[in-house]
Amino acid sequence: MIELQEEKVSAIEQKGNYAIVAITKHGVELARKLGSSFQNADVYYMGKFEKGDEAAKGIQMFTGSVRLLLPSLFQAYQGLIIIISLGAVVRMIAPLLKDKKTDPGVVVIDDKGEHVISVLSGHIGGANELTKEVAAALKARPIITTASDVQGTIPVDLFGKRFGWVWDSSEKLTPVSAAVVNEEKIAVVQESGEKEWWHYGPSIPENIKVYDSIDGALKAGLDAALVITHRKLSEEENLILHNGVLYRPKVIVLGIGCNRGTTTEEIEAVIEETLKELQFSKKSVKAVCTIDIKKDESGLLEVASKNNWEFIYFTPAELNSVKMEMPSETVFKYTGAYGVSEPAALLYSGAEKLELVKKKSGNVTISVAIIPY
Known part of the structure; x- marks a missing residue:
């Protein structure tokens, strides 16, 4: 926890190039959403909105006035994404401004996530492009006021x-x-x-x-x-x-079934081995999918949380609605579904076929699909 006091400010832990800052309940939800999709961004919000998973997600919380936090962020980061009113941000950063060649890009988002405003260092600091990307991620309206923002190319x-x-x-x-x-x-x-x-x-x-x-x-x-x-x-x-x-891109869907009590280590080892066999990047995994009776399976939950993957589960009826290459009467006897890993991967991905139909390894069964676009 970062303690913010007039006489002393605890050190921040910079990992990325961008800082996302929030001080309200709704702002925290926006910050968490952006933090989960923006590579190279660090999230900061007030400790009173703690959810319990901050350490695992690398989120830093603070107590005290955010005004005391901004000088450290201003010096450390390439860009600041601040979910606070525009007027308040302008007043807080005004004493920190030095030169447009060195000041970081500053972007402000309203508390409802409807508008994303390029405030400072639009071109040189990259705030204009950052505004467009943040607005696209939130499906919000980008507000850019610089007249020369006409280059129109890929950042x-x-x-x-x-x-x-x-x-x-x-x-x-x-x-x-x-x-x-x-x-x-x-x-x-x-x-x-x-x-x-x-x-x-x-x-x-x-x-x-x-x-x-x-x-x-x-x-x-x-x-x-x-x-x-x-x-x-x-x-x-x-x-x-x-x-x-x-x-x-986040396109790989892992359908997984496992015996009750299967360890995180075993599940992760099977995933690593499977992706290596397929020559797929782990960075492209989007979701782990399974049956609803496994929604509390600690090994699956920990793997998904650790890697920041979505964790999705389906009912037996939903799984049985999918045509499978390898339906199993044994699986049906215990779960009510004729398969878990195959139909789960197909259902979530929307793919017509699997990249890996079904592989059994120890206590784990895995299927792999690619989301088609």
Whole structure:
């Protein structure tokens, strides 16, 4: 807990480049929502709204006036997302302003999450692009008042954040961003994930070309690349990342059944082994799905919570509504469903077929699906 007092402010623990700050009940819900989808963002809110899972999620709580917290955040972060009234934020940051070349981008969100306002360092500090991404994530209205906000291209470090996409490595963010801004030849290769990512202007600039395969992009020639896939790349495909950023969309759905009392360690080991066999990235996992009699299974709950995955469960009737390749009378006898992992993965993903139909390993049965877009 960060204690905020006039004479002393406890040290913050910076992990990301962005700080999300809230001081109200509704603001906390917005902050938690953004924190779960925005890679590289740290969440701060008042301790009186503690929910009990803050330590596991890396959320930092504070007591005292938020005014005393802002100077530390102002110095430490590239951008601040503040869910407090605009007037209050302006008064609190006014004494902290130095220069538009060094001040962080500041974005303000109203308590209902209806408007996202670019307040400070719109261009150089990146607040305008941050505003667009936050607004898209919340389905809110972006408010940008700078007249010259006309470039209309992809912000590489924020690309796909509203969908929960994460990048594998930050190593090439700076050179790829430079290539995009300088209108060099850019390849966007998308194998999976949400398709409606373009919202930066009327149309995609001519220097940015979209490909559905890495091979096609490499043959076309490029200066930089943005690659969106849940797959692990082969050695040859990795050539595209010499000046590229690899994004992981949240598209993998794990259908899991297990014996009562199966440990977290065993479940996680089966998941790791399965993803390695399929050559899929763990960063692209979106959800763990099972049957409702397992909704209190501690091993499953802990795995989902630890990895910040959705935990979904279905009734036997819902599971039985799905056509299965390997229905089981034994499973039906004990659960009322002819299968758990297969239909659970298919139901949640909406896929027509599974990437892995069903694998039994020790106390765990797992099926894998990819959400189609």
